[in-house]
Amino acid sequence: MAKTPAKPKAGQPAQDPQAAPRTEIGSIGEFPLIDRLTADLPIHNADYTCKGVGDDAAVLQLPKGEKLLVSKDLLCEGVHFDMTYCPLRHLGYKAVAVNLSDIAAMNGTPRQVLVGIAASNRYSVEALEELYTGIRLACDRYHVDLVGGDTTSSAAGLFISVTVLGSAKPEDICYREGAKEHDLICVSGDLGGAYAGLLLLEREKRTFLSNPNAQPDFQDFSYVLERQLKPEPRTDIVKLLAEKGVKPTSMIDISDGLSSELLHLCERSHCGCMVYDNKIPIDAETCKALDIFDIVPTTAALNGGEDYELLFTIGQKDYEKLKDCPEIHIIGHIVEAAQGCYMVPENGPMMRLEAQGFDGFKQR
């Protein structure tokens, strides 16, 4: 994907919501705040968006023959992000990106988002503007219209709730079910990077907490930091599949780690899987970062979350169409349910896959 010059850079110092200039949210009121945050919003999808922000509801339309896709995700401070190292602009970008990923996972095209924000009085108007800068960047980059939302105060912390709407022709929609025996299992991009980035950020947080004058040491790790702080939804893969004339037999996005998502897909498709350790795509920088923490790269790929790559299955007949796509990796194949879900290492015995992925409710 082409990089836009206005993109936020990972690894820059976290925003200080207390930093000057500071306008208290309570001093301007809800409606002027919303006006300020949503001024001059562009419409990228005029065929889909009739009326955006500014009334009791947005008014949208769906071209004939298309279905509507809708999903929502909540990001909570202290659970999904840490303000110590997560710049507000990245956070806004990520909140939109992870939602767009859900539409990509249906083999659809995202069209609109609605953003709800609840912020404590620790956050200023300027802080929310910074958050919205990231939200707008993601919307512009992915040609998605911001059509509504809600901005309110919270008793403590920052909460970002994004709803995404997308569209697809009914015959193109991919569900989690649908994988069949002998289908090939594919992943886009590479895995484990977001988790490696998180480990680095957590390490620097500990250093910072013990010595607030310490400068963060992120040299040579810009890729894994971007993977954690600013994931990109793989809408490009959806386009590529359409260009190649391939419809996956099943698809899901990888938010909780490859292992957890493979198990989901197999459970829903009533099948098993066999994936090969040496086929799982992992970036060299990810391996280098994980090495610092003595973590085996495959473990991070299987159980680290937030890569937001696509996991999908294709019929064997489509192998030739995708085998030369550098962004798509065939990591295994579907077997019958009775055979279970296993990873095959280069050396050593087969390993049963277990869901140890990220879970918002479990201790991390």
Added chain:
Amino acid sequence: MAKTPAKPKAGQPAQDPQAAPRTEIGSIGEFPLIDRLTADLPIHNADYTCKGVGDDAAVLQLPKGEKLLVSKDLLCEGVHFDMTYCPLRHLGYKAVAVNLSDIAAMNGTPRQVLVGIAASNRYSVEALEELYTGIRLACDRYHVDLVGGDTTSSAAGLFISVTVLGSAKPEDICYREGAKEHDLICVSGDLGGAYAGLLLLEREKRTFLSNPNAQPDFQDFSYVLERQLKPEPRTDIVKLLAEKGVKPTSMIDISDGLSSELLHLCERSHCGCMVYDNKIPIDAETCKALDIFDIVPTTAALNGGEDYELLFTIGQKDYEKLKDCPEIHIIGHIVEAAQGCYMVPENGPMMRLEAQGFDGFKQR
């Protein structure tokens, strides 16, 4: 509207999220929790809902010639609700109801909701089930499909984010703009009740905090308590308007008080208004409750929030069609912008309307 026997009753003791039996959310994990909360969801709108909960996104469709309406609202503990006196079942019901009201305010019909919940570990699985019982009651009562959402943990407090989708024929959709000079200003139901209920609940909270053995004194105030704890969206008014063949020239729902919403509507329609004190509908029980607190009923109607009635304007030609509807009250008329926005009391000088309504960011 017919009352369903399963409706929660206002004024019952608030749920204690610590009450036994108690299953820790962390003990069952996110996916089993979502399965438990969303088991056996009915589909009320098969023409609109293709696939609900269970994949990366819900799949919906829109019958030919209809537009999609979408809106979202966030409710935050300690800001929009107080767990001291807000039963979880009512809270779930209200979270859905206030969103449905936004679709009614566009003169549309709600079809689906998505619910995002972030809860701290103070909340048990049983507490979330109670919340979902209210969510399901509202969905069943208003024939709306629960098609998706997100359930996660929060560092502190309970956050409920609801997205509502609805539909309308394009020619039926009402915006905030559109009111014209000489149009009649109408409100549904009655006003000020939700604020009166809030005052009573806050009073009983203070009593309870100073004497935990005190029993709440809510005798004779079940109506205003229901107005606060369990508002009903006026989808019945949308149906009535269609039956009578009336399309409002502008419409908004009253969430922040009549005054604030009238100013909104006039600002967006580039007009002024003249409303008559003695025409504003206020229930006798509301007056009785407000009397305890020495509050003039009109003040509560103008500035108290959360009534979720509809405020709309109609052309004079439609007067005959609505004049005998007991749930619709004509409270004034639209004037040109230069004349401003005023309330005319029975005695005394005209009063300029000011927006002092509920505002999530201002001190209450």
